[in-house]
């Protein structure tokens with residue numbers, strides 16, 4: 001595919017719940033589609049406007065590096081906050097111009113083409129929204145569909161691909177693998193439903209770890225993080241410099257801190273300190289309750305005496 005592809009209603013790359021323009025049949029990796037997008041099509045760049053493009057953590061790293069700015073500046077200039085796929089997990093989507101166009105589109109095509117987001121790469125293929133249920137169910141129910149919109153003339157071209165070829169051509173295999181941990185966190189959160197909510201602190205942590213590598217790195221190396229979690233030397237060396245290693249690490253950290261998995265171990269000493277804290281709190285609570293009870297007893301005794309005084313025969 002050439003420069004301009006996007007998944008206009010997608011919450012997460014390639015996923016689209018039930019738009020009216022999708023072809024109603026399921027496609028597998030071996031299904032064939034007829035499609036070709038190139039600068040010669042009459043609709044060139046038409047699809048780069050009036051769209052919701054949620055950025056994955058890897059999209060953000062690729063785009064900000066491509067533009068040559070840090071995460072803070074990228075998030076401020078090019079994105080707006082959004083909740084991912086009807087969860088309470090915060091993320092970002094591309095902030096469109098006043099005219100409703102992607103800020104990276106020009107008449108010549110996509111300015112950030114080789115680092116364009118995964119959502120742009122998937123189009124016109126969508127991935128089924130299979131996020132409910134267990135991981136095994138999700139794997140077996142994974143399927144694709146074709147998005148056909150009238151203005152997109154790529155469907156009138158003669159080039160034929162299997163879905164597998166399409167995903168490989170768009171480098172989605174590697175990108176999906178790098179975003180997998182993030183997707184799994186979102187799906188895990190969805191499986192909890194609305195009965196449970198993420199605390200504000202947890203939401204902030206999720207946002208920082210998945211959108212801002214510099215801030216997350218700073219948090220790891222300049223807070224009590226390393227005195228709380230067991231992290232081996234090799235991992236520490238990697239995440240100090242390598243944004244992709246840091247991204248993978250963030251998924252483990254979030255899974256363990258938000259969902260209590262064993263991906264990261266809390267230091268033995270920290271556990272002991274926490275137990276002591278809880279015990280101290282419990283001790284204080286017992287002490288306070290006893291104090292209150294004694295005070296109430298004293299009040300009661302005083303009242304009893306006053307009543308006795310009052311009723312004494314003169």
Ligand code: SF4
Pocket residue numbers: 003004005006047048049102103104105106109110111112113116117120
């Ligand atoms: S990032 Fe590029 S391909 Fe995606 S919508 Fe913007 S201009 Fe189009």
Ligand code: SF4
Pocket residue numbers: 004005006036037038041042043044045046047048123151152153154155
């Ligand atoms: S063929 Fe479709 S994907 Fe390509 S530029 Fe035209 S509208 Fe966009």
